[in-house]
Amino acid sequence: MSQHRSGFAISLLLALVAAFSAPEGHAAGPHGGLVWQRLSPSTDGPVLYQIIFRSSATPGHIPAISPNHTLMNSPFSVGGDGSVAIGGLSISSTGIITFANGQTLFSSLNGQTGSVNIAGSNGISVAANAGRVTVTTNATSDNTASTIVSRDSSGNFSAGTVTLNGNLTLPGTTLGSSGPSGVLFLGMPFMHNFGSANAFVGNFAGNLTMTGGGNSGFGMYALTNTTSGGSDAGFGVDALWHNTTGSNNSAFGAIALASNTTASDNSAFGTGSLTSNTSGEKNSAFGSGAIQANTSGNFNTAFGFFTLGNNTTGSSNAAFGTGALLANTIGNYNVAFGHNALLANTASANSAFGYSALTSNTTGQFNSAFGHEALVSNTTGEQNSAFGVFALSLNATGVNNSAFGLNALNLNTDGASNSAIGAGALQANTHGGDNSAFGQLALSSNTTGGSNVALGENALNTMTTGSSNIAVGNNAGSNLIAGESNNIYIGNPGNAGESTASTSELLALRRKPSSPGPLEQPVPAVSQSL
Numbered sequence: 001m002s003q004h005r006s007g008f009a010i011s012l013l014l015a016l017v018a019a020f021s022a023p024e025g026h027a028a029g030p031h032g033g034l035v036w037q038r039l040s041p042s043t044d045g046p047v048l049y050q051i052i053f054r055s056s057a058t059p060g061h062i063p064a065i066s067p068n069h070t071l072m073n074s075p076f077s078v079g080g081d082g083s084v085a086i087g088g089l090s091i092s093s094t095g096i097i098t099f100a101n102g103q104t105l106f107s108s109l110n111g112q113t114g115s116v117n118i119a120g121s122n123g124i125s126v127a128a129n130a131g132r133v134t135v136t137t138n139a140t141s142d143n144t145a146s147t148i149v150s151r152d153s154s155g156n157f158s159a160g161t162v163t164l165n166g167n168l169t170l171p172g173t174t175l176g177s178s179g180p181s182g183v184l185f186l187g188m189p190f191m192h193n194f195g196s197a198n199a200f201v202g203n204f205a206g207n208l209t210m211t212g213g214g215n216s217g218f219g220m221y222a223l224t225n226t227t228s229g230g231s232d233a234g235f236g237v238d239a240l241w242h243n244t245t246g247s248n249n250s251a252f253g254a255i256a257l258a259s260n261t262t263a264s265d266n267s268a269f270g271t272g273s274l275t276s277n278t279s280g281e282k283n284s285a286f287g288s289g290a291i292q293a294n295t296s297g298n299f300n301t302a303f304g305f306f307t308l309g310n311n312t313t314g315s316s317n318a319a320f321g322t323g324a325l326l327a328n329t330i331g332n333y334n335v336a337f338g339h340n341a342l343l344a345n346t347a348s349a350n351s352a353f354g355y356s357a358l359t360s361n362t363t364g365q366f367n368s369a370f371g372h373e374a375l376v377s378n379t380t381g382e383q384n385s386a387f388g389v390f391a392l393s394l395n396a397t398g399v400n401n402s403a404f405g406l407n408a409l410n411l412n413t414d415g416a417s418n419s420a421i422g423a424g425a426l427q428a429n430t431h432g433g434d435n436s437a438f439g440q441l442a443l444s445s446n447t448t449g450g451s452n453v454a455l456g457e458n459a460l461n462t463m464t465t466g467s468s469n470i471a472v473g474n475n476a477g478s479n480l481i482a483g484e485s486n487n488i489y490i491g492n493p494g495n496a497g498e499s500t501a502s503t504s505e506l507l508a509l510r511r512k513p514s515s516p517g518p519l520e521q522p523v524p525a526v527s528q529s530l
Contacts, residue, residue: 173208212247236271253288388423449483
């Protein structure tokens with residue numbers, strides 16, 4: 001703009017109704033700065049006057065009154081494009097404000113005075129261009145490192161690891177039109193509580209259609225097919241996987257009760273325990289593989305690795321110990337306590353207590369074995385009772401034998417209807433039958449002899465093949481060494497080779513005097529009727 005002094009004229013057209021009384025050219029104002037000049041008409045009457053203000057103002061500026069009451073430039077100017085300038089600041093006709101260099105908008109910003117720099121960081125960018133400041137961010141709803149989180153059009157966002165110092169509040173699990181709610185994994189519920197009093201953790205654990213309540217499933221596919229089943233607990237991969245309507249089942253371990261569908265009241269603890277069970281009820285399995293093959297058997301109890309592992313339809317069996325009743329498939333009412341007790345059994349109504357007791361039994365029934373390896377070799381023998389370590393341990397097919405005591409009837413294989421009570425009683429018997437031995441080592445050397453009765457310690461203890469002998473008392477008949485038969489000894493050791501072939505028996509009595517006296521005298525043989 002030009003800075004030379006010039007006259008700034010503002011033409012004011014006035015339609016005057018009356019003539020001015022002042023003479024032409026009369027100056028107005030104390031300083032003579034205002035002059036009236038007649039323009040037209042040249043005669044008296046209404047005229048048009050031009051008021052001339054003399055000042056140093058510049059065209060385009062809004063004038064201001066100077067100290068000497070003349071007009072001068074103000075800081076405001078109006079451009080031909082409609083913009084307004086105030087010193088170095090300008091406002092465009094569209095409202096855009098442009099600051100001059102070094103000018104600021106605020107005297108302070110959050111307590112900062114003077115020049116305040118705005119810089120971007122942590123995902124915020126600040127750029128200045130042509131007097132403008134542009135602020136942008138890298139906010140995204142995607143899981144992108146070092147960016148600000150924003151929500152997408154559905155109000156969702158993705159993230160990696162999220163660390164909470166407070167609470168995580170989730171709504172109850174529902175299946176809405178937009179899909180399931182809760183904690184999802186691969187689009188499927190991973191942690192949810194669908195239904196009534198249910199709790200599930202694991203990929204595909206539980207489902208979103210069940211009507212049963214009070215269920216707990218922890219592990220992939222745990223209780224995934226349950227419909228109306230209630231009060232079931234499955235902990236482990238595939239635990240109670242196929243269960244639909246079965247209730248009150250407990251499965252702890254991978255694939256425990258995995259095939260169960262409708263059965264109830266089963267308990268399985270251990271990997272693979274009761275894994276094949278479908279309709280069997282009220283079974284209890286504790287140990288990996290316990291009752292793993294059971295399908296429809298009921299009321300079975302198994303404690304130990306693979307106990308009752310092959311049982312399918314057998315019921316009311318109890319097995320305690322690794323391998324106990326392992327081979328049993330359809331046998332019922334068996335009880336086995338001890339490692340490998342009744343290991344090979346397939347029959348029913350056997351009882352075995354002790355390591356490997358009745359371990360070889362296959363089809364033998366109604367046997368009872370109590371003790372380490374009692375009846376360990378029995379296969380088909382029935383109605384045998386063995387109580388004591390190695391009692392009847394070699395019996396295979398013998399039946400109706402009773403052995404009570406260490407090694408009682410130890411070597412018996414097929415001898416039948418023998419009774420041995422006492423350590424070592426009838427311990428060498430193999431095929432002999434109908435023998436009765438009561439006392440330590442009674443009939444201990446008998447192998448094939450039958451129908452012998454020995455009552456007392458060492459009674460008939462050296463006889464091997466003799467039959468139909470009766471010995472009562474300690475060491476009675478103890479001198480018989482081979483096949484002596486048909487003898488009766490009461491407190492008498494007898495003589496080797498003694499046998500009575502007729503119906504008369506040798507009755508030998510030994511009297512013990514209470515005081516010194518004559519030697520004991522043998523009593524003559526008497527008839528058997530005596």
